[in-house]
Amino acid sequence: MLECLSMAKISNIFVCQSCGGVHAKWAGRCGECGEWNTLVEEVTAQKPKSASRRKGRGLEFVDLGSESPALPRMVTTISEFDRVTGGGLVPGSALLVGGDPGIGKSTLLLQAMARLAESGRKVAYISGEEATAQVRRRAVRLGLAKSPVDLAAETSLGVILDGLMERRPDVVVIDSIQTLWSEQLAAAPGTVAQVRACAQELTRYAKKSGCAIILVGHVTKDGQIAGPRVVEHMVDAVLYFEGDRAHQFRILRAHKNRFGPTDEIGVFEMGEQGLSEVSNPSALFLDGRDDKDNSQNGEGRTSGSVVFAGLEGTRPVLTEIQALVAPAAFGTPRRAVVGWDSGRMAMVLAVLEARCGVSFGGKDVYLNVAGGLKINEPAADLAVAAALASSALDVPLPADCVIFGEISLSGDVRPVGRADARLKEAAKLGFGRAIAPFMAKKGGKTPTGALPITGIKTLPKLIDRVEASASSDEAMIAAWR
Numbered sequence: 117m118l119e120c121l122s123m124a125k126i127s128n129i130f131v132c133q134s135c136g137g138v139h140a141k142w143a144g145r146c147g148e149c150g151e152w153n154t155l156v157e158e159v160t161a162q163k164p165k166s167a168s169r170r171k172g173r174g175l176e177f178v179d180l181g182s183e184s185p186a187l188p189r190m191v192t193t194i195s196e197f198d199r200v201t202g203g204g205l206v207p208g209s210a211l212l213v214g215g216d217p218g219i220g221k222s223t224l225l226l227q228a229m230a231r232l233a234e235s236g237r238k239v240a241y242i243s244g245e246e247a248t249a250q251v252r253r254r255a256v257r258l259g260l261a262k263s264p265v266d267l268a269a270e271t272s273l274g275v276i277l278d279g280l281m282e283r284r285p286d287v288v289v290i291d292s293i294q295t296l297w298s299e300q301l302a303a304a305p306g307t308v309a310q311v312r313a314c315a316q317e318l319t320r321y322a323k324k325s326g327c328a329i330i331l332v333g334h335v336t337k338d339g340q341i342a343g344p345r346v347v348e349h350m351v352d353a354v355l356y357f358e359g360d361r362a363h364q365f366r367i368l369r370a371h372k373n374r375f376g377p378t379d380e381i382g383v384f385e386m387g388e389q390g391l392s393e394v395s396n397p398s399a400l401f402l403d404g405r406d407d408k409d410n411s412q413n414g415e416g417r418t419s420g421s422v423v424f425a426g427l428e429g430t431r432p433v434l435t436e437i438q439a440l441v442a443p444a445a446f447g448t449p450r451r452a453v454v455g456w457d458s459g460r461m462a463m464v465l466a467v468l469e470a471r472c473g474v475s476f477g478g479k480d481v482y483l484n485v486a487g488g489l490k491i492n493e494p495a496a497d498l499a500v501a502a503a504l505a506s507s508a509l510d511v512p513l514p515a516d517c518v519i520f521g522e523i524s525l526s527g528d529v530r531p532v533g534r535a536d537a538r539l540k541e542a543a544k545l546g547f548g549r550a551i552a553p554f555m556a557k558k559g560g561k562t563p564t565g566a567l568p569i570t571g572i573k574t575l576p577k578l579i580d581r582v583e584a585s586a587s588s589d590e591a592m593i594a595a596w597r
Contacts, residue, residue: 130155134336136308136345158309187375190237190287190328192228196384196393199429200355200368202376205232205287205328209375210319212293212348214333214341215357220366221332222246223390224357225289226255230263232287240266240285242276244295258390271305273298273314277321285327290318292332293347315347348372360488365400366391367489380429398434398545401487405436420507424499425518425538425550426491432534432541434518436486437496439503444480455485456496464501464523471527472579474508495532497523498572502551505579511586514596517549517570518542527575529553539567549596551578570596 130139132155137148145152189204198204201211215221226241233239243251248269255261266285270276273296280288290296296314297305304310315331322329331351333341341348348354352374359366368382383397394400402423420439425432437456444450453461461483468474483500485491498521506513513519520538522530531553539550543566554571572578581596 192231196382200382206375208326210322210351211330211353212351213355230260233264237286240288242268243291244271287328289330319350363488401435419512422503423518425520432537438484439507440482441508450480453483494522495520519551521553529572543567
């Protein structure tokens with residue numbers, strides 16, 4: 117009887133393979149994420165309450181105000197990668213890198229690990245999806261064949277941990293976490309239980325050994341990292357590798373970072389020799405746009421196209437916003453947005469109709485952020501409104517100006533932060549004027565005299581200027597003076 121009480125209690129639970137939700141019984145649909153046929157039965161052993169009591173030393177407390185040494189960093193010398201991680205990899209940290217298949221995750225990490233190995237760090241690259249010969253061929257194509265990176269192909273978690281404890285590397289890449297499996301679980305590789313257990317063991321190893329571990333994760337059709345959300349809570353940083361495979365640029369963005377900022381981006385360009393850094397992303401995103409010099413003689417002017425002066429972290433980035441307003445071919449008008457929030461565009465459309473009298477009823481509206489960049493900040497409101505009004509009225513805006521500002525529901529244009537940095541970036545790229553909130557205007561110029569500003573207080577004032585510039589080039593120059 118006593119033996120039965122001391123034994124662990126066996127119970128069955130049903131875990132959603134999409135979100136990791138736990139259910140007491142099977143159901144056709146997950147009650148947390150709404151996905152169908154994703155519940156899989158798992159066997160768990162619950163220890164008796166007496167087994168949870170541990171003997172040994174208690175908790176160790178330190179004074180919150182005591183000084184702590186600065187975090188050491190392992191710099192890869194790839195400045196765009198180091199910018200996103202906060203200055204380099206921190207020993208003992210765990211990073212999760214996600215992205216669409218074929219976007220360049222393995223290529224970027226192989227290049228970063230080769231740089232670290234060449235600087236004297238001990239680096240290991242463990243692939244669970246490709247054989248060592250396949251990784252070698254990629255390294256030869258990238259010109260990294262002579263880099264002293266330890267390479268292995270393995271999916272067993274026990275074998276990997278034994279090898280890491282023996283070799284003691286400084287940095288380890290696991291490509292990918294969905295391919296690993298632990299002997300302690302009967303579930304198949306890639307299931308929620310296996311991904312959660314393997315990520316937990318690798319994170320624990322990183323904390324104990326001081327080794328920095330980078331986990332590569334697959335993404336779902338919605339763009340989220342596959343597996344349970346608890347994996348993102350375990351690791352210290354979550355990085356997403358974004359971009360359109362039809363374009364040559366890629367963007368590395370931090371969604372979580374315990375050792376650095378979460379609003380920085382790194383911009384890369386995909387080429388035959390792998391990924392190369394882009395030191396000036398504004399010039400890259402504006403590449404191929406109509407020449408600004410032709411705007412003074414009427415050439416190169418297209419309605420619905422404006423340049424937005426935005427911020428990505430601490431870096432000002434200029435991007436082109438394109439809008440097209442056309443008669444609806446069917447009964448229900450269509451609203452399509454690429455690179456911006458569709459709900460925010462609906463708000464801007466409502467303000468344009470209610471406050472400015474610009475009608476979009478019975479018309480299709482298309483909005484696109486050129487270059488595959490995704491804009492999140494509200495400062496793009498004024499640029500989007502200008503592009504929509506320009507297309508709806510078929511009046512082109514000056515090609516040599518940048519626009520930024522936030523719009524309220526009352527139609528007022530609100531100031532945004534770091535206007536001076538936005539204007540300096542625009543002046544550096546040869547733009548001649550800025551359309552910005554009136555509060556950003558100080559004597560017609562920024563404090564440094566970088567760029568003249570056309571101050572806008574309300575959105576109707578912007579529409580009046582657009583309509584006034586419709587007759588001729590001279591009228592356009594006078595309207596934005």
